[in-house]
Amino acid sequence: MKQLEADVIVVAAGLSGLAAAISAAENGCQVIAFEKSQGTGGAANMGMGPLAVGSPIQRQQMVTITPGEAFRKHMHFTHYRVNARLVRDYYHKSGDTIQWLMDMGVQFAGVQRAFAADEVTRPYADGEFTWHVVLPSDGSTPGPRSASAMTKAMTDYAEELGVEFIFETPVYKIIMEDGYAVGVLARNADGEEIEARASAVILATGGFGANPEMIKEETNYEFGKTIFNFAVPGMTGDGLRMAWEVGAGKVQPSMELMYQLPNNMEHFILDGAFRQPCLWVNRNGERFMPEDQIGNTTFTGNALATQPGMIGFAIFDTPLLNRYKRNGPDILSHVHPHDLYDQFDAAWDKDIAEGYESICEADTLEELAEKAGIDVDGFMAQIEEYNEMCDNGYDEVFEKNRMYMQPIRKGKFYCCRQNVGAYGSLGGILINHRTEVLDTDSKVIPGLYAVGVDACNIYGDSYPFILPGNTMGFCLNSGRIAGENVAAAIFG
Ligand SMILES: Cc1cc2nc3c(=O)[nH]c(=O)nc-3n(C[C@H](O)[C@H](O)[C@H](O)COP(=O)(O)OP(=O)(O)OC[C@H]3O[C@@H](n4cnc5c(N)ncnc54)[C@H](O)[C@@H]3O)c2cc1C
Structure with a gap:
C-alpha cells in the first residue's frame, strides 16, 4: 500500500x-x-x-x-x-x-x-x-x-x-x-x-x-x-x-428541487419555451398554482411533487405561441436563450418526429388531453372556466397577473409534460x-x-x-x- x-x-x-x-x-x-x-x-x-x-x-x-x-x-x-x-x-x-x-x-x-x-x-x-x-x-x-x-x-x-x-x-x-x-x-x-x-x-x-x-x-x-x-x-x-x-x-x-424535462439539455429550447405563465394543469385537468409564479423553479417543483403522479402539463395554443414569437417570453431566464421562439418550430418538429414523449400536439382540446394522458372531462371543464376568466380579465381562483390571462382556444394546441427535477441532493x-x-x-x-x-x-x-x-x-x-x-x- x-x-x-x-x-x-x-x-x-x-x-x-x-x-x-x-x-x-x-x-x-x-x-x-x-x-x-x-x-x-x-x-x-x-x-x-x-x-x-x-x-x-x-x-x-x-x-x-x-x-x-x-x-x-x-x-x-x-x-x-x-x-x-x-x-x-x-x-x-x-x-x-x-x-x-x-x-x-x-x-x-x-x-x-x-x-x-x-x-x-x-x-x-x-x-x-x-x-x-x-x-x-x-x-x-x-x-x-x-x-x-x-x-x-x-x-x-x-x-x-x-x-x-x-x-x-x-x-x-x-x-x-x-x-x-x-x-x-x-x-x-x-x-x-x-x-x-x-x-x-x-x-x-x-x-x-x-x-x-x-x-x-x-x-x-x-x-x-x-x-x-x-x-x-x-x-x-x-x-x-x-x-x-x-x-x-x-x-x-433532501433533493434540491426544481422542475425540468427529462434529459433537458437535449431539449433545451422546449424546456425553456414552456416555462411560461400559460395554462398549467395536473393529470386531472385542474390548475394547481398561479402560473405567474412558475419562475420560482423550486416552488413549481414543490407544487408538481404534490400533484397526482408528480406531474403537470404546460399548454398553449397557436395565438399564444404567436404572441411569444412576436414579443419573446413573458418570463425571461438567464439560463435559456431569449430567442427561444425563433428556434421553437424547428425544435418542436424535430422532437415530434422523433417521438419525444414529454410533448404532444393536437387540433382539438379533447384530443390533446387524451394524447397527453389528462382526464378529458376535467380538462374541458377547466378550459371553460379558465377561458371565461380570461375573457373577464380576472383570475378569480389564483389571481394570476392579468397580463397572462390569455385564453386557450385556437388549434393547433401544444402540450408539454412537466416533471419534478433537482440539481442534486442537499x-x-x-x-x-x-x-x-x-x-x-x-x-x-x-x-x-x-x-x-x-x-x-x-x-x-x-x-x-x-x-x-x-x-x-x-x-x-x-x-x-x-x-x-x-x-x-x-x-x-
Ligand atoms: C446544471 C447545474 C447548474 C447549476 N447552477 C448553479 C448556479 O448557477 N448557482 C449555484 O449556486 N448552484 C448551481 N448548481 C449547484 C452547484 O453547482 C452545486 O451545488 C455545487 O457544485 C456543489 O459543490 P460541491 O463541492 O458540494 O460538489 P461538486 O462541485 O459537485 O463536487 C463534488 C466532487 O466530488 C467528487 N467525488 C465524489 N465522490 C468522491 C470520492 N469518494 N473521492 C474523491 N472525490 C469524490 C466528484 O467527482 C466531484 O468532483 C448547479 C448544478 C447543476 C447540476
Whole structure:
C-alpha cells in the first residue's frame, strides 16, 4: 500500500473542495486533494455562478442588501429550523469571497435575480440581486457552464499554492484512531491502494444525485420516474456514507428541487419555451398554482411533487405561441436563450418526429388531453372556466397577473409534460458553524470537517431561490471556513 502524508486531506476537488484546499494552503497547510474524476470543479462546471452579499460587484451595481438582511431573510424563509450561526457566518463571508475569487482572476458578468423578468411583471419580485454570474473565459454571453471559468481559475491558483491533486482516485474510508480522524484510504485507477495520513480530513464529495438507490432510500423519489434530476457522474453519496460510518450525526438529506424535462439539455429550447405563465394543469385537468409564479423553479417543483403522479402539463395554443414569437417570453431566464421562439418550430418538429414523449400536439382540446394522458372531462371543464376568466380579465381562483390571462382556444394546441427535477441532493452530514463534523450526540469528531452540499443542511425544506446562487455560495464559503479553521487548529 502506498503511503502519503500531508497536513490536510481534502476529499474531492469540486467547488467546495477547491475552496477548502485553497484556503487551507493559503493559511500554510500542505494539502492533498483526492478526486474521483479526471478533473476539478464537479457539478459547479455546469452552473453559472455563486451568491454573495456585500461584494464589490454589488457595490458597483448599487445593490444595497447587507449580510444581516440576507441572514434574516434566510432565517425567516427557513422558519429558524436551521443552524443560524452557520448561516450568519456564511453570508458575512460571502462578499469578501467574491474579492478573493477576483484576485484569482475570476471575472463576473454582474449580479442577477435568478430569473429576472421585466420590471412590470416581476415574477421574481422576491428575488434579491445576489447571483454573481461568472463571465465565460472567452468573454461570451453567460449561460450554462459559465462557472467552469471560475473552477479553472481556482484550480490554477491551488496548483500555484502547491495543492497536490490526485485524480481518478476515490476515497472510500476515513481512518479513525482514538476518536480522531487521522487520514483516508483511497484506490487509484490502477487499483493501487493508498493510505494518506493528515491532521485533518475535509469531506466535499457533492452529495448523491447520481445514486438512484440512495435517492429512493433517503428522499423517497424514484430517479427517472418521479424525479428527473441532474445526475452528475461520481456523485454517489460517498462522503455521507463515510461520515455516517464513523459516527457522524445525520441530518435528513433532501433533493434540491426544481422542475425540468427529462434529459433537458437535449431539449433545451422546449424546456425553456414552456416555462411560461400559460395554462398549467395536473393529470386531472385542474390548475394547481398561479402560473405567474412558475419562475420560482423550486416552488413549481414543490407544487408538481404534490400533484397526482408528480406531474403537470404546460399548454398553449397557436395565438399564444404567436404572441411569444412576436414579443419573446413573458418570463425571461438567464439560463435559456431569449430567442427561444425563433428556434421553437424547428425544435418542436424535430422532437415530434422523433417521438419525444414529454410533448404532444393536437387540433382539438379533447384530443390533446387524451394524447397527453389528462382526464378529458376535467380538462374541458377547466378550459371553460379558465377561458371565461380570461375573457373577464380576472383570475378569480389564483389571481394570476392579468397580463397572462390569455385564453386557450385556437388549434393547433401544444402540450408539454412537466416533471419534478433537482440539481442534486442537499445535506446529510451534521456540522457546526466551523464546519466540524458532529457525532450523533452533537460532539465534535476531532479532525473531521464537511463542506459543500454534503453538509448543506441550511435550507429547511426548500432551496431559497429568493437569495439565488445559494448552493455555490454555501459551497465556496463553507469550503473557505473549513480551510481557515483547519489551519487554525493545526498551527494555533
Ligand atoms: C446544471 C447545474 C447548474 C447549476 N447552477 C448553479 C448556479 O448557477 N448557482 C449555484 O449556486 N448552484 C448551481 N448548481 C449547484 C452547484 O453547482 C452545486 O451545488 C455545487 O457544485 C456543489 O459543490 P460541491 O463541492 O458540494 O460538489 P461538486 O462541485 O459537485 O463536487 C463534488 C466532487 O466530488 C467528487 N467525488 C465524489 N465522490 C468522491 C470520492 N469518494 N473521492 C474523491 N472525490 C469524490 C466528484 O467527482 C466531484 O468532483 C448547479 C448544478 C447543476 C447540476
